[in-house]
């Protein structure tokens with residue numbers, strides 16, 4: 404590594420310069436079909452349009468257009484983080500770039516921040532958090548399943564071209580581990596993406612500094628209601644704010660200028676709240692809905708009296724993932740690092 408590269412923020416060098424062995428490259432063909440490959444010395448990309456030699460790509464500048472032996476053209480680009488996240492090996496569902504962007508902004512993730520997150524899943528959000536805190540921050544990610552953590556490590560290493568100096572993963576349940584490993588009141592920001600974030604309320608209240616921001620990412624309205632009511636009832640946080648983000652692409656071609664026909668209509672809801680100082684009590688929201696207008700059972704149907712064991716992935720409409728698929732994702736995620744090591 405040159406002296407110039409050594410002084411760059413971690414991962415910057417891997418995003419610059421000509422294509423190298425171990426790089427991920429996005430190939431867009433003449434029909435705008437996209438394939439992502441990892442460059443290997445002597446490697447080949449096969450399609451029904453013929454063979455493209457990796458050696459013909461290695462050394463070319465990013466953004467080149469190349470022809471394979473049959474004369475079929477490909478546009479070559481290093482994937483941006485947003486492209487990588489959508490194509491990377493995954494075990495658990497990832498946080499989409501549109502939501503990660505909102506988490507960085509509304510969760511107020513700043514350079515140098517001490518951030519904790521759970522679960523790490525496939526590491527998609529970890530990538531955005533690490534980019535936002537930079538080398539001088541600290542991201543402590545908690546994941547209860549080692550198999551998922553392995554996939555996340557591979558994905559994060561691929562994006563940054565090696566281990567990130569500001570990142571640590573701890574295996575175990577967030578609510579137990581974070582209070583063992585982080586000092587009370589020492590964490591600037593917390594981000595949770597898991598089925599039942601309300602189980603972590605006491606742990607979050609313990610480690611989060613006064614004024615610190617807690618962001619929750621949940622897929623269903625029932626989870627949103629449950630976590631909001633729990634935050635409110637604790638009195639240790641500000642009134643939670645809830646929102647979702649819809650991003651609609653546009654088709655722009657001559658006079659045919661219109662929204663795209665298809666879009667990602669739903670991913671999740673974001674809920675943010677800030678930790679109050681220990682001797683302060685939250686100011687309750689002025690209630691528009693009077694308590695006597697609904698029965699306690701109406702609320703408990705999906706909020707705080709609900710049986711914990713009922714909050715299963717299946718009940719929330721999530722699909723399980725087989726051990727075989729997890730093993731394959733881990734192998735794929737760690738492949739670029741293995742190729743780099745062989746060089």
Ligand SMILES: C[S@@+](CC[C@H](N)C(=O)[O-])C[C@H]1O[C@@H](n2cnc3c(N)ncnc32)[C@H](O)[C@@H]1O
Pocket residue numbers: 495496497498521522523524525526527528529545546547548551575576577578596597598599
């Ligand atoms: C949807 S995934 C997270 C995806 C991740 N945010 C990403 O962008 O790739 C949810 C993860 O939370 C983990 N999890 C659930 N409850 C947990 C807890 N209490 N502590 C730690 N991890 C937990 C699950 O094992 C799963 O990997």
